[in-house]
Amino acid sequence: MSELRKDPVVGRWVIISSERGKRPTDFTDQRTARKGGFCPFCEGNEHVTPQEIMAYRGNGAAPNAPGWTLRVVPNKFPALMIEGDLNKAGEGMFDKMSGIGAHEVIIETPNHKEVLSSMPEKRVEDLFWACKQRMEDLRKDPRFIYALLFKNEGIEAGATLEHSHSQLIALPIVPKRVKEEIDGAKLYYHYKERCVYCDIARQEISSGARIIAENADFVSFAPFAPRFPFETWIMPKHHSAHFEETEAQEMNNLTKIFQTVIRKMDKTLNSPPYNMVLHTAPFRGVDREYYHWHIEIMPKLTRVAGFEWGSGFYINPTPPEEAAKFMREAKI
Amino acid sequence: MSELRKDPVVGRWVIISSERGKRPTDFTDQRTARKGGFCPFCEGNEHVTPQEIMAYRGNGAAPNAPGWTLRVVPNKFPALMIEGDLNKAGEGMFDKMSGIGAHEVIIETPNHKEVLSSMPEKRVEDLFWACKQRMEDLRKDPRFIYALLFKNEGIEAGATLEHSHSQLIALPIVPKRVKEEIDGAKLYYHYKERCVYCDIARQEISSGARIIAENADFVSFAPFAPRFPFETWIMPKHHSAHFEETEAQEMNNLTKIFQTVIRKMDKTLNSPPYNMVLHTAPFRGVDREYYHWHIEIMPKLTRVAGFEWGSGFYINPTPPEEAAKFMREAKI
Numbered sequence: 001m002s003e004l005r006k007d008p009v010v011g012r013w014v015i016i017s018s019e020r021g022k023r024p025t026d027f028t029d030q031r032t033a034r035k036g037g038f039c040p041f042c043e044g045n046e047h048v049t050p051q052e053i054m055a056y057r058g059n060g061a062a063p064n065a066p067g068w069t070l071r072v073v074p075n076k077f078p079a080l081m082i083e084g085d086l087n088k089a090g091e092g093m094f095d096k097m098s099g100i101g102a103h104e105v106i107i108e109t110p111n112h113k114e115v116l117s118s119m120p121e122k123r124v125e126d127l128f129w130a131c132k133q134r135m136e137d138l139r140k141d142p143r144f145i146y147a148l149l150f151k152n153e154g155i156e157a158g159a160t161l162e163h164s165h166s167q168l169i170a171l172p173i174v175p176k177r178v179k180e181e182i183d184g185a186k187l188y189y190h191y192k193e194r195c196v197y198c199d200i201a202r203q204e205i206s207s208g209a210r211i212i213a214e215n216a217d218f219v220s221f222a223p224f225a226p227r228f229p230f231e232t233w234i235m236p237k238h239h240s241a242h243f244e245e246t247e248a249q250e251m252n253n254l255t256k257i258f259q260t261v262i263r264k265m266d267k268t269l270n271s272p273p274y275n276m277v278l279h280t281a282p283f284r285g286v287d288r289e290y291y292h293w294h295i296e297i298m299p300k301l302t303r304v305a306g307f308e309w310g311s312g313f314y315i316n317p318t319p320p321e322e323a324a325k326f327m328r329e330a331k332i
Numbered sequence: 333m334s335e336l337r338k339d340p341v342v343g344r345w346v347i348i349s350s351e352r353g354k355r356p357t358d359f360t361d362q363r364t365a366r367k368g369g370f371c372p373f374c375e376g377n378e379h380v381t382p383q384e385i386m387a388y389r390g391n392g393a394a395p396n397a398p399g400w401t402l403r404v405v406p407n408k409f410p411a412l413m414i415e416g417d418l419n420k421a422g423e424g425m426f427d428k429m430s431g432i433g434a435h436e437v438i439i440e441t442p443n444h445k446e447v448l449s450s451m452p453e454k455r456v457e458d459l460f461w462a463c464k465q466r467m468e469d470l471r472k473d474p475r476f477i478y479a480l481l482f483k484n485e486g487i488e489a490g491a492t493l494e495h496s497h498s499q500l501i502a503l504p505i506v507p508k509r510v511k512e513e514i515d516g517a518k519l520y521y522h523y524k525e526r527c528v529y530c531d532i533a534r535q536e537i538s539s540g541a542r543i544i545a546e547n548a549d550f551v552s553f554a555p556f557a558p559r560f561p562f563e564t565w566i567m568p569k570h571h572s573a574h575f576e577e578t579e580a581q582e583m584n585n586l587t588k589i590f591q592t593v594i595r596k597m598d599k600t601l602n603s604p605p606y607n608m609v610l611h612t613a614p615f616r617g618v619d620r621e622y623y624h625w626h627i628e629i630m631p632k633l634t635r636v637a638g639f640e641w642g643s644g645f646y647i648n649p650t651p652p653e654e655a656a657k658f659m660r661e662a663k664i
Contacts, residue, residue, distance in 0.1 A: 003651075005557035009516040009528055010509070014557045014646040024600050024658055027561070027633040079647045092535045094556045148643055158634075169645075176644030177342070184341040196341050203424045224426045225337035225346045227641070229359070268356045277642030296642050301359040302490075309559070310609030310628050311480055312508030313501075314346040315411045319335075326356055 002080060002099030004173060012176045015099055017079045040076075041163035043068070043110035050074040053104060054133065056126055070126045071107045072134060075167065078103035086143060086172055100143055102170035106130055107163065115153070115164050117262040117271070125255040127166060128246070131278070135244040138170040139283040146171045146178070146282045149243075154273025157300045166276075174282050181279060182291055189290035197292030198239050200224075205237075210324040213260045217253040220261050222320035222327070229302060229318035230269060232261055232327070234295040241288040243280035258295070263332040265299055272299040334412060334431030336505060344508045347431055349411045372408075373495035375442035381405040385436060386465065388458055402458045403439045404466060407499065410435035418475060418504055432475055434502035438462055439495065447485070447496050449594040449603070457587040459498060460578070463610070467576040470502040471615040478503045478510070478614050481575075486605025489632045498608075506614050513611060514623055521622035529624030530571050532556075537569075542656040545592045549585040552593050554652030554659070561634060561650035562601060562659070564593055566627040573620040575612040590627070595664040597631055604631040 002017040040048040046064045050073050057068035074082070080101030088097045108127050109119055116124055135147045151166040152158035174182070188196040204210055204221045212220040212232060220234045234257055236250065246254065265272065280293040308314050334349040372380040378396045382405050389400035406414070412433030420429045440459050441451055448456055467479045483498040484490035506514070520528035536542055536553045544552040544564060552566045566589055568582065578586065597604065612625040640646050 007555070007557040008532065009520070010512040011516060012557065012559075012644060012646075014559055014648055016557075016651050017647055017649050018651045018654075023654075024562075024602075027601065027604075091556070092539070093531055094535075148645060150642065171645075178643065180342040180644070184343060188341070199425055200340065203426075207424070223339070224423070225339040225344065225348075227344075227346055230356075269359065270356075272359075275642055279642075298641060309630060310482065310607055310611075311510065312344060312512070313480060313503075314344075315349055316346055317349050319348050319350050322350075322355075 001084070004097045004099055006095040008093055008095070010176075011179075013173045015079050017099065039112055039161065039163050041105075041107045041161060041165060042112050046071070049105075049107075050076055054130065056130070066110070068110060069123060070109070070130055072130055072168075073105050073107065075103040075105050080169065080171070097172065100172055102138055102141075102144070102168070104134060104168045104170075106134075106166045106168060108166065109164055112163050115271075116151075117259065117266045119164070121255055121259060124259050125251060128251055128254060128258075131166070131168060132244045132246060132251075134168055135280075138168075139244070141170070143172055144170040145284060146174045147280070148175060149278040151276040152273075153276070154300070157273035157275050159273075178279055178282070182281075182286055185290045185292070186287075195239050195290055195292050197235060197294065201235050201237055209321045212264065212324050212327045213257050215253050215257050217250045218257040220257050222324040224320065226316055226320050226323075227308070227314040228298045229316055230265065230272075230299045230323045230327070231316075231320075232265065232297045232323075234258060234261060234297070235292065236294075240293060241281040241286065241291040243278055243293045260332065261297065261327070264327045264330040265297070267330040267332050268326045269299055269301065272301055274299040333416070336429045336431055338427040340425055340427070342508075343511075345505045347411045349431065371444055371493065371495050373437075373439045373493060373497060374444050375400070378403070381437075381439075382408055386462065388462070398442070400442060401455060402441070402462055404462055404500075405437050405439065407435040407437050412501065412503070429504065432504055434470055434473075434476070434500070436466060436500045438466075438498045438500060440498065441496055444495050447603075448483075449591065449598045451496070453587055453591060456591050457583060460583055460586060460590075463498070463500060464576045464578060464583075466500055467612075470500075471576070473502070475504055476502040477616060478506045479612070480507060481610040483608040484605075485608070486632070489605035489607050491605075510611055510614070514613075514618055517622045517624070518619075527571050527622055527624050529567060529626065533567050533569055541653045544596065544656050544659045545589050547585050547589055549582045550589040552589055554656040556652065558648055558652050558655075559640070559646040560630045561648055562597065562604075562631045562655045563648075563652070564597065564629045564655075564659070566590060566593060566629070567624065568626075572625055573613040573618065573623040575610060575625045592664065593629065593659070596659045596662040597629070599662040599664050600658045601631055601633065604633055606631040 004013050006013050043066045052064055053072045055068045056070040061067040080099045080103050082102050084100050086097045086100055109123055131149050138147050148169045185196045201219050210222045223233050275298045277296050281291040336345050338345050375398045385404045387400045388402040393399040412431045412435050414434050416432050418429045418432055441455050463481050470479050480501045517528050533551050542554045555565050607630045609628050613623040
C-alpha cells in the first residue's frame with residue numbers, strides 16, 4: 001500500500017509508492033529508452049491491460065477487444081490504490097494517509113504511430129471528452145477532492161511507454177501548485193473583485209506580444225514569467241473554474257487551439273518531448289468566482305532544471321516574447 | 333540585460349536571461365554531453381575565466397595564475413548582472429525588475445579529476461569557507477536579500493562543465509521555496525514556540541528510521557516526505573538560521589558529514605548525477621528564532637519529474653526509510 005505524506009514545513013503532499021519499491025540498482029534501467037518491441041496499448045493487445053473503465057468504440061462492439069478509438073484503463077502499476085479508506089494518521093509531528101486514489105491511463109489512439117499533433121482532430125477532442133467524463137464520475141467519490149490530467153510525451157519527459165497516452169490521477173488532496181494558484185487567485189479576487197486569470201487573458205490579448213494562437217473561446221500565450229523556454233498556456237477566454245463543465249462548442253475550440261499549439265511547437269522545436277498538465281478547480285470547497293482552469297505545456301528542452309527543484313528559482317534563457325513570436329509565426 | 337519577472341498568481345520570480353537568448357535551434361546542442369577537450373577551470377587556464385574575486389593560494393602567489401587550491405570567479409555567462417539599479421517597474425498588471433545580482437562560480441579544485449567525494453577533506457571544507465566568506469561580502473550590498481549556493485554534479489543534473497564547481501547567486505528576491513519554508517516555519521513557531529526544523533531533527537534522531545549519518549553538530553536523514561528517491565538533508569543540530577554564521581568547529585563537522593553522505597550516495601547509487609542546494613535565511617527581515625539552515629541533496633535518478641513541475645505533486649517510488657537504510661549501511 002502506498003502512502004501520502006505531507007512535508008511539515010511547506011505543506012506539500014507526496015506519494016510514497018512502495019508498491020513500485022525501487023532498490024538502488026533499479027534506477028540504472030530507467031536511463032534506457034524503451035522503444036520498439038511489444039506494446040500493451042496497441043489494438044489487439046487489449047488482454048494485456050487491466051479491464052477497461054470506458055472506451056469509445058462502435059455500437060455493439062465488445063469491451064476489451066479491438067474496434068476502439070480511445071480506451072481508459074487502470075494504470076497497471078498505479079501510484080495510488082482505488083480501494084480502501086484514507087486512514088488519516090500522525091507519526092509524531094508528521095501527517096500521512098493511505099495512498100488512496102485512482103490512477104487511470106487514457107490511450108488516445110489504437111495506432112502506435114500517431115501522436116497528438118498528427119492524429120485526426122476527432123481523436124484529440126475525444127481525449128478531452130474522456131477526461132471530462134472520467135472527472136464527472138470520479139468527483140462522485142467523496143474520498144477524492146481533485147483530478148489531475150497530465151501527459152508525458154517522449155522518454156525525456158518521463159514517458160515509460162511510447163504509445164500516445166495521457167494519465168488521470170484522482171486524489172484526496174489538492175496538488176501544491178494548484179493550491180498556490182487558488183490562494184493567489186483568491187487574494188487577488190478579494191482585492192480587485194476580478195478573476196486574476198481573466199485579467200491576464202485580457203492583458204495578453206490587448207498587448208499581443210506573447211500571443212501564440214487565439215479563437216472564439218480560447219487564447220494561447222507564453223506567460224509573462226515562464227519557468228521554461230517555450231512554456232505555453234491555453235486558457236478559456238470566458239471565466240470558468242471547472243474544466244469538466246466545458247460545453248460541446250468550447251470543447252471543439254479547445255481541441256483546435258490545443259492541436260494548433262502542439263503542431264507549432266513540433267514545427268518550431270523539432271517535435272520536442274513535453275509535459276502537459278491541466279489545472280482545474282478542486283471538486284469541492286473553492287468558489288467558482290476566482291479560479292480559472294487552464295492547460296500548461298512545457299517542452300523539455302533544457303537540463304537546467306537541476307537546482308530549480310531545490311530552490312523554486314528558475315532561470316529561463318528564452319524571453320517569452322521571443323518564444324511566442326517563433327511559435328506564432330510557425331507555419332503549420 | 334536580463335530581467336526578473338514575477339508570476340502574478342503564485343508570486344514566483346524567474347530570471348529571464350535574454351543575454352543567453354536561446355533560439356529554437358540552440359536547444360539541440362544541450363542534449364549533448366560535453367566531455368574532454370579544453371577546460372577553463374583547470375590549473376594553468378586562469379586567463380580564460382573572468383578575473384578572480386577571491387582564491388585560496390600560497391602566500392605571495394599572484395592572482396589569476398597557477399598555485400591555487402580554490403578560486404571564485406564571476407560566471408562568464410551570468411544569469412544576472414552585478415552593476416546597475418533594480419528599476420522595479422510594472423507592465424500592466426505584471427511586476428518586474430532589472431536582472432541585478434551576482435553570479436559566481438566556486439572552482440573547488442585545480443584538479444580536473446577530483447570530485448567532492450574523492451577530494452581531500454580540506455578542499456571540501458574550503459568550499460564551505462569560501463561560501464561563507466562570499467556571503468558575508470555580498471550581504472553588505474543593500475540590493476541583495478538572498479544568496480543561493482547550489483551545485484549541479486553531472487550533465488544529467490544540469491552541469492555544463494565537468495570540472496567540479498559550485499555556483500553562488502546573490503539575489504534581490506527570496507527564492508520561492510525558501511520563502512515557503514520561512515512562512516511555514518513562522519506559522520509553526522507562532523503556534524508551538526519552537527523551531528519546526530529543531531523538532532524535525534529531534535524526531536528523526538529519536539526514531540532513527542530515516543537517519544543516514546550523525547556527528548556532534550549535524551544530522552543527515554532522508555526527509556519524511558521526500559520528492560525524490562534518496563533525497564537527503566543535512567541539518568545543524570543546534571538552532572541556526574544563517575549558514576554564514578557557522579563557526580570553525582561546526583564547519584569541520586559539516587564537511588565530515590557532507591563528504592560522508594556524498595560518499596555513501598556514490599557507493600549506493602554508483603556515483604549518480606546530483607543537485608545540492610543550501611537553504612539559509614535571507615540576509616534581512618527574517619527572525620532568527622524560526623528559520624533553520626540546511627542542505628538538500630537530490631540524486632538525479634528518475635525522469636519521472638515530468639509533470640511534477642506543472643503540479644507540484646510528486647510520486648516517489650522509494651520510501652525514505654528504505655533509502656536511508658541503504659545509505660546508512662553503505663560501507664565507505
